[in-house]
Amino acid sequence: MSQVERYKPYKGAAAGWGALVAVTRSWLGSKKALTNIRAMLKTNQNGGFDCPGCAWGESPENGMVKFCENGAKAVNWEATGRLVNPAFFAKHSVSALAAQTDYWLEYQGRLTHPMRYDAATDKYVETSWEEAYALIARHLNALESPHQAEFYTSGRASNEAAFLYQLFVRAFGTNNFPDCSNMCHEASGVSMKETLGVGKGTVVFHDLEHADAIFVIGQNPGTNHPRMLEPLREAVERGAQVICINPLKERGLERFQHPQHPLEMLGNGSKPTSSAYLRPALGGDMALFRGMAKFLLQWERDAQASGEPAVFDHAFIQEHTTGMDAYLAEVDATPWPHIIEQSGLSLADIEMAAAMYRKAERVIMCWAMGLTQHKHSVPTIQEVINVQLLRGNVGRPGAGLSPVRGHSNVQGDRTMGIDEKPSKALLDAIEQRFKFTVPREVGHNAVQAIGAMERGEAKVFIALGGNFAQATPDTPRTHEALRKCDLTVHIATKLNRSHLVTGRDALILPCLGRTEIDVQVNGPQGITVEDTFSMVHISHGQLKPRSPALRSEPAIIAGMAAATLGNHPVDWHWLVGDYSRIRDLIADTLPGFANFNERLQHPGGFHLGNSAAQRVWKTASGKAQFTASILPDDLVNAGVRKMNVTPDLILQTMRSHDQYNTTLYGLDDRYRGVYGMRDVVFVSEADIRKLGMQPGDKVDLVALWDDNRERRVKGFTLIAYDIPEGQAAAYYPETNPLVPLESYGDRTYTPTSKFIAIKVEKASASSLISAAVA
Numbered sequence: 001m002s003q004v005e006r007y008k009p010y011k012g013a014a015a016g017w018g019a020l021v022a023v024t025r026s027w028l029g030s031k032k033a034l035t036n037i038r039a040m041l042k043t044n045q046n047g048g049f050d051c052p053g054c055a056w057g058e059s060p061e062n063g064m065v066k067f068c069e070n071g072a073k074a075v076n077w078e079a080t081g082r083l084v085n086p087a088f089f090a091k092h093s094v095s096a097l098a099a100q101t102d103y104w105l106e107y108q109g110r111l112t113h114p115m116r117y118d119a120a121t122d123k124y125v126e127t128s129w130e131e132a133y134a135l136i137a138r139h140l141n142a143l144e145s146p147h148q149a150e151f152y153t154s155g156r157a158s159n160e161a162a163f164l165y166q167l168f169v170r171a172f173g174t175n176n177f178p179d180c181s182n183m184c185h186e187a188s189g190v191s192m193k194e195t196l197g198v199g200k201g202t203v204v205f206h207d208l209e210h211a212d213a214i215f216v217i218g219q220n221p222g223t224n225h226p227r228m229l230e231p232l233r234e235a236v237e238r239g240a241q242v243i244c245i246n247p248l249k250e251r252g253l254e255r256f257q258h259p260q261h262p263l264e265m266l267g268n269g270s271k272p273t274s275s276a277y278l279r280p281a282l283g284g285d286m287a288l289f290r291g292m293a294k295f296l297l298q299w300e301r302d303a304q305a306s307g308e309p310a311v312f313d314h315a316f317i318q319e320h321t322t323g324m325d326a327y328l329a330e331v332d333a334t335p336w337p338h339i340i341e342q343s344g345l346s347l348a349d350i351e352m353a354a355a356m357y358r359k360a361e362r363v364i365m366c367w368a369m370g371l372t373q374h375k376h377s378v379p380t381i382q383e384v385i386n387v388q389l390l391r392g393n394v395g396r397p398g399a400g401l402s403p404v405r406g407h408s409n410v411q412g413d414r415t416m417g418i419d420e421k422p423s424k425a426l427l428d429a430i431e432q433r434f435k436f437t438v439p440r441e442v443g444h445n446a447v448q449a450i451g452a453m454e455r456g457e458a459k460v461f462i463a464l465g466g467n468f469a470q471a472t473p474d475t476p477r478t479h480e481a482l483r484k485c486d487l488t489v490h491i492a493t494k495l496n497r498s499h500l501v502t503g504r505d506a507l508i509l510p511c512l513g514r515t516e517i518d519v520q521v522n523g524p525q526g527i528t529v530e531d532t533f534s535m536v537h538i539s540h541g542q543l544k545p546r547s548p549a550l551r552s553e554p555a556i557i558a559g560m561a562a563a564t565l566g567n568h569p570v571d572w573h574w575l576v577g578d579y580s581r582i583r584d585l586i587a588d589t590l591p592g593f594a595n596f597n598e599r600l601q602h603p604g605g606f607h608l609g610n611s612a613a614q615r616v617w618k619t620a621s622g623k624a625q626f627t628a629s630i631l632p633d634d635l636v637n638a639g640v641r642k643m644n645v646t647p648d649l650i651l652q653t654m655r656s657h658d659q660y661n662t663t664l665y666g667l668d669d670r671y672r673g674v675y676g677m678r679d680v681v682f683v684s685e686a687d688i689r690k691l692g693m694q695p696g697d698k699v700d701l702v703a704l705w706d707d708n709r710e711r712r713v714k715g716f717t718l719i720a721y722d723i724p725e726g727q728a729a730a731y732y733p734e735t736n737p738l739v740p741l742e743s744y745g746d747r748t749y750t751p752t753s754k755f756i757a758i759k760v761e762k763a764s765a766s767s768l769i770s771a772a773v774a
Contacts, residue, residue: 007680007719009673013270014222014229016257018670019069026073026665031081035543039515040075042542043067046603050529050539052078052156052514053660055405056225057205057533060604065260068226073658073665077494078513079543082109084495089115089124098500102470102733103664105495111510112547117502124499124508129551132507133563139460139487139505140564146173146439148459150449153179153418154466155407156514158527159536160582161553162409162416164575165464167585168561170417170427171436171569175443176458177420180466180661181410182446184369186748187377188403189414195385195625197618198611200411202400203364204533209234210398213241213360216274217285217384218370218754222252222671223657225404229256232273241275241356246370247282247652247724248682251671278353279724281344282650283635283755285371286380288350289387290631291339293331295354296390311358313392320615321389323626330628338631344724362398363388368406370652373754375637377745379629386626394624395615405532407661408514412530415590415608420445426590433589434569446472447741447749453481461503462489462560464553465511467662469498473739473751474711491556496662512552516541520555521577527554528583528600530608537605554579637743640757642706647757648691649683651701653732653739662733669731674719682721682729683760691760695720698763701730703738703756711738715763728758 012018030036042048044058044066051067053074058066067075088108094117097105114132115124127135140149151169153162169177181189189199196202208214208231221228232242233256244253254277257270264270280288300311317324340347357363365384371377385394385401393399405411417426420443427438444452450472452458461468461482472478482488485503492499493513499506512518518525518541526538551559558572565572575581580597587596592608599606611617617624640647656678658666668675672682681701688695697718703711713735723729732753743752 006675006677007673008675010251010671013255013257014252014273014671015069015226015259016265016270017268019259022069022670023072026076030076030079032079036076036079039079039542040067040072041065043071043075047540049514049541050408050537051075052408054225055155055408055411055532056227057531057535058537058604059205070223070226070660074660075515077106077663077665079515080109082107083112083546084108084110085112086115086126093122094124094500094502095122102497102662103667105497106663108495110494110546111492111508113510113549115508117506119504127507129559132509133559135505135507136462136487136489136560137563140172143459147176147441148457149174150176150178150444150452150458150461152446152449152461152463152466152468153177153413154464155180155410155413156465157413157553158409158529158539159412159416159586160527160579161464161557162413162418163582163586164554164557164561166417167430167434167570168557168565170430170438171434171561171565173439175420175422175439175441176449177418177443178446178449179413179418179420180407180471181414182749183471183751184406184410185372185403186750187372187381187745190747191378191381191385192401192403195382195619195627196394196612200534200610201402201532202394202610202613203402204535204607207364207398207400211235211240211362211364212398213243213356213363215243215245215363215365216253217245217365217367219366219368219404220246220250220252220654221404222250223655224368224406226252228404229273230258232256233258233271236272236275241360242273243276243278243353243356244274245278245280245285245288247279247727248729249277249279249722253277276352276356278345278349281342281724282652282727283374283376284343284345286376286383287339287343287631288345288353289383290331290334291343291350292354292357293383293387293390294334294336294339295351296358296387297328297331299358312390316392317389320617320624321626322621322623323628326628327386327626330630334631342631342635357387362396363391363393364398364400364402366402366404368404370754373745373750373752375743375745375752375755376632376635377750378747379627382627382629389624389626395613400613402532409529411532411534412528412536415530416586429589433585436569445749447744447751450474450478450481450741453484456484459486461485461487463498464491464557467496467498469501470496470662470733470736473736473743473753474741475733475737477741491553509556510547510550511556512541512545512550514539514541515543516545516550517543518552520552520579525552525579527579534608534610535605536600536608538600552576554582635755636757637752639706639740639743640704643704645704645759647704648760649687649726649728649758651728651730651735651738651756651758652754653735653756654729656731659731672721677717678731678734679716680719680730681716682719682723684723684725684727685720686725688718688720693718693762700761700763701735701738702759702761703740704759705740705743707740707742711740713737
């Protein structure tokens with residue numbers, strides 16, 4: 001297939017027939033079609049299991065099908081009939097496996113037995129669970145300090161596993177919890193805690209049904225949260241405004257064909273999912289919202305002068321907020337030319353967005369990585385909050401703030417205490433309940449953990465799920481840092497790149513998946529997760545485990561803890577005999593979980609509650625806080641400016657449609673029209689011409705950063721795409737090598753993956769050979 005044939009612009013709507021074909025392919029490709037159809041029908045159902053994909057909340061209404069295309073892919077990917085067993089590892093050395101693609105590695109199937117790396121043969125060999133636990137305990141107990149260990153968590157871990165994990169690690173003596181949250185919504189938590197007193201979204205699912213306007217900012221729900229498309233479409237149908245703010249025109253934010261509407265499918269129809277579509281410059285969202293605030297302020301003054309109804313909600317502002325005067329002074333001081341230049345939008349575009357916002361009585365602001373992976377992400381999100389506070393759009397039905405989380409329990413893990421910067425209240429509660437002195441030092445986040453391993457200060461790395469080596473920035477440095485460890489441990493369902501980046505000792509510990517029946521001493525167990533709306537659900541696996549040697553995540557954590565700490569501070573093995581015992585401990589320790597086990601009997605679970613949604617502000621002032629941030633003078637980082645080199649383009653990394661985080665279900669990106677390839681870069685045709693190149697040319701992408709390190713990815717194909725000039729987009733993890741470890745958000749350490757200054761060079765012969773080999 002030629003490069004031209006591999007790029008064919010997609011003309012269909014989101015979901016619909018394309019999704020049905022993709023679901024069928026993933027189902028048949030699982031090699032367990034008859035078994036897996038039953039599993040898919042149990043996805044997100046009462047008595048079934050929670051989808052192992054995204055954290056989008058479930059509609060309270062019943063229905064036979066409550067999964068989306070990518071949820072079906074996640075289920076079939078996990079419940080595959082293919083196995084990676086000891087015979088597989090006997091056949092393949094680690095070096096040989098490392099030469100394979102990320103897609104090939106996960107495609108091989110489910111891990112079946114605990115494996116230990118043998119450096120002499122460069123192969124993983126089978127080990128027993130007891131030997132694995134003993135090896136972990138030996139390494140941990142030999143450390144000079146507990147702070148020499150790093151304990152990573154992926155968002156796929158259950159509440160029960162996460163609570164046990166944080167208890168084990170704190171009893172061991174550290175708060176080193178590098179977490180997948182560090183790489184995504186950290187800015188959301190920081191921004192909202194400071195201004196509203198809570199780090200989670202303030203809306204629930206039903207609020208979407210009552211909103212007059214929904215802003216979808218820096219988010220691609222068609223790929224990342226496909227079940228969100230239905231409420232967006234329904235909002236447009238009932239006359240609400242859906243304003244999409246995203247540089248790329250994403251199909252899911254344009255139109256949606258409902259797979260469960262037979263007449264629409266037969267007629268090949270579709271309905272819109274947006275009312276307006278703004279395409280700002282990368283990093284220009286803060287300027288857009290500053291401009292909206294400037295228009296609102298102008299209209300408020302006009303209303304005061306003319307005696308018209310006020311634009312601001314003065315009763316709300318007076319009773320519930322502080323800091324508005326300082327904020328409005330900053331709005332006044334921000335010149336329009338600066339706003340327009342930085343936003344990348346026209347004055348008319350900004351006025352339109354402000355007018356749509358003003359007209360709506362109830363407004364929800366939703367956002368994802370497009371806002372959180374920038375140097376100035378915290379003030380950007382606080383600017384969104386400022387605009388909401390001006391009209392009282394927090395703490396009432398149909399209005400609020402909704403950071404849309406990624407992986408299925410990433411929010412729950414943080415609730416359970418997976419946090420390198422734990423609150424005093426959390427630590428006090430743990431200390432009081434479990435009667436041991438908890439560590440009070442701030443631990444390492446993901447970026448700091450890489451630095452500690454790179455310097456030789458961290459010697460043990462344990463990962464509860466995930467693909468740390470590929471998900472993190474500055475990939476070659478991250479790999480070298482991991483290789484300096486004395487021990488690396490990965491708890492996982494499937495083989496991935498991280499398992500091949502070994503310490504001197506290395507273990508792969510295979511665990512049950514969300515789809516599988518979890519039987520412990522007291523019988524089958526359910527685990528719980530928390531969705532993006534703070535709803536807590538119970539999940540019961542439905543399928544026979546793929547191997548009798550698999551253990552659950554809670555059981556693996558208990559095994560490590562017991563081997564390392566004995567029965568301190570709890571009897572670990574007794575706890576995992578019945579997960580209700582773990583939930584009782586959660587109820588004793590964490591606010592919002594009283595009568596945890598009893599409340600899970602309610603169909604659909606229960607809501608944890610949200611103080612800001614009740615207009616109770618757990619901030620320093622006791623009120624919601626306006627934030628007077630200065631609009632940045634320049635979005636290009638000082639680490640780039642020092643080079644005195646003008647970037648060719650600003651690059652954002654993103655997922656393809658056949659991808660979830662670093663998991664690749666295939667090599668296609670249907671909505672963007674890319675088939676059978678991933679080393680591509682989307683650039684406007686005008687920019688391609690300016691570069692003196694042609695669509696289809698092979699290029700190297702070179703990141704700019706003033707530290708004398710070359711950051712280059714090779715042999716990418718230029719695709720002419722409808723993208724604003726000056727921008728580029730490409731898939732991760734392939735482009736993670738371009739993100740400097742030192743390029744992260746102020747106060748968050750979140751990698752700036754949505755704003756990478758690059759040069760584009762014609763691929764050399766060596767680059768083409770390297771790309772072909774890869």
